[in-house]
Amino acid sequence: MSKIQTILVAGDSHTWGQGSGGELELDSPVNGELRPLTFTCPSYVNLLRQRIGELTGSLAIEYQGKALSDLCEGNRRGQSALLDEGHRLVLPANAELYRICFQGQTESSRAEIYLDGIGRLEIDLTMPVSAHMYRFIPLLCEDGPKSLEIRCRSGSVLIYRIEAYRGPYALINAGIGSCPLNRYLTPEVWDSWITPWQPAVVIAEGNTINDWLTRESPAEYGSLLTRELEMIRSLGARPYLHTVSPILGEQAEPHSPYLYPEMVDTVRKVAAVEGVPLADTNRSMEQFLSGLPEQERPSALFCDPWHPNPRGHMLYAQALFELLTADFLFSSPAGFRENQRDP
Known part of the structure; x- marks a missing residue:
């Protein structure tokens, strides 16, 4: 735990x-x-x-805007970092708890989340048009700090913000x-x-x-x-x-x-x-x-x-x-x- x-x-x-x-x-x-x-x-x-x-x-660290898109080879769409199919984002520091804010899309969008290289979640981020096209994902690392990796499984994935906590x-x-x-x-x-x-x-x-x-x-x-x-x-x-x-x-x-x-x-x-x-x-x-x-x-x-x-x-x-x-x-x-x- x-x-x-x-x-x-x-x-x-x-x-x-x-x-x-x-x-x-x-x-x-x-x-x-x-x-x-x-x-x-x-x-x-x-x-x-x-x-x-x-x-x-x-310790609480936030990744947003340019700091986040730089981890995606500088790719952005609006205020969100952009991952195309086959690409991935890896945070430079480990944490015990993560809060990820994805931006949904009307076209196909699926993301995979890995902790220390082990797949934890696959998320469908496709959603109808609305004013609330953001989705928060909490990740608690049960046995100590772990690295976070996000991969685009299909379509493209928009990542608005990541919070990382340890201590x-x-x-x-x-x-x-x-x-x-x-x-x-x-x-x-x-x-x-x-x-x-x-x-x-x-x-x-x-x-x-x-x-x-x-x-x-x-x-x-x-x-x-x-x-x-x-x-x-x-x-x-x-x-x-x-x-x-x-x-x-x-x-x-x-x-x-x-x-x-x-x-x-x-x-x-x-x-x-x-x-x-x-x-x-x-x-x-x-x-x-x-x-x-x-x-x-x-x-x-x-x-x-x-x-x-x-x-x-x-x-x-x-x-x-x-x-x-x-x-x-x-x-x-x-x-x-x-x-x-x-x-």
Whole structure:
């Protein structure tokens, strides 16, 4: 069994990284289920991964764009590396866990995946035209680091991105933009985004804003949160919760008959009832804003009324890092710097 432990961060667009600036590097606006953001943008998941890596020696490497196409003899189609039939891609370093993002095609496309030269998977990447023509493949190496090789079996294969992890911990971003819990917890999503990683820990954002926008009541939302915690525990993983940032603008109608702060308070109540460690990031952000003049508050933490800016992401990451160090990973948390970025 691999010694690496997987930490998943589950949530919606805040977890995916909206507002950190990474979404501006994409060729078109997309939800998190389409394409992950680069490790270099200062989203809270990236900042948390960086801090854990610094203190534990955990390593996360990404291959995307030119770095990925250079491994395919420089061949690209759009933002994806291109493998023609009979060609292969071999990563230069071994890892214990891989996350591969393929781009699907309407014409025939089949890929083979090898670990240490042994065939592990053959994947049909042919799919109908849609806005969601990306497919994520998780690969866990059960008995230590292994080399990764991808071969084109037929047609051509488009590889958008590869993440490689080794060391004690791998922190995986499982954020899906615009996704309320009643969708996130369906087998279609959960069994693709959470279960295959065999997580040791799942940090749940709670998808609060999107659940509020569905107009469900705090009681209905609380039931969904409780169900999410049950599903996490059924995997043998330890759950953590965090509250979601404040929002600007209307706090109820026309978006919902219920006050947004009521939904945030539901997360606190569920965490207390279920005995789940909670990072109350909403409260820490409210405290930060309360010390500022009214006219400075919108630009202090927000990139738009519903998404945090890089400083807001930094506050998310700091609160979660302190929670994990106190309860799970470390004993001496260190502070985040506002300009901190992955190398």
